[in-house]
Amino acid sequence: MDQDEYILIVEDEDSIRLTLRDYLSRLGFRVVVASDGVGAIKQILDYKIKLIITDYRMDILGGDYWVRFLNEFCKDKKVLLTSGFLKPEFPVPFELIMKPYSFKDLEVRVQELMGV
Secondary structure, eight states: OOOTEEEEEESSSHHHHHHHHHHHHHTTEEEEEEHHHHHHHHHHSSSSSEEEEEEOOOOSSSSHHHHHHHHOTTTTTTEEEEEHHHSSSOOOOOOEEEESSOOHHHHHHHHHHHTO
16 A cells, blocks of 8 residues: 555545544554545645545435536546435436445445555
């Protein structure tokens, strides 16, 4: 794993976002966060993001538009989509983990996607 590579967590629920940040940081990953798709775009521009862990349903730039954006403009990044409710208008081109998920399940998926 490249020391300059980051995981971006995009989640509109503060408690989930911050808990995931803390958990993945304790595992040794460099993590940045955003509460919506607009904030995530800023982080994508500012950091070398390798993996985006993102909620599907968010109030600002979420859902199908967010998935389409990631698929079109972030082809060089891995994406792990999280959702408790997923009803897209098209096939989702990313890996998916359904809420509620365990930290261990998330850890395994993150390690696979980060190549560690």
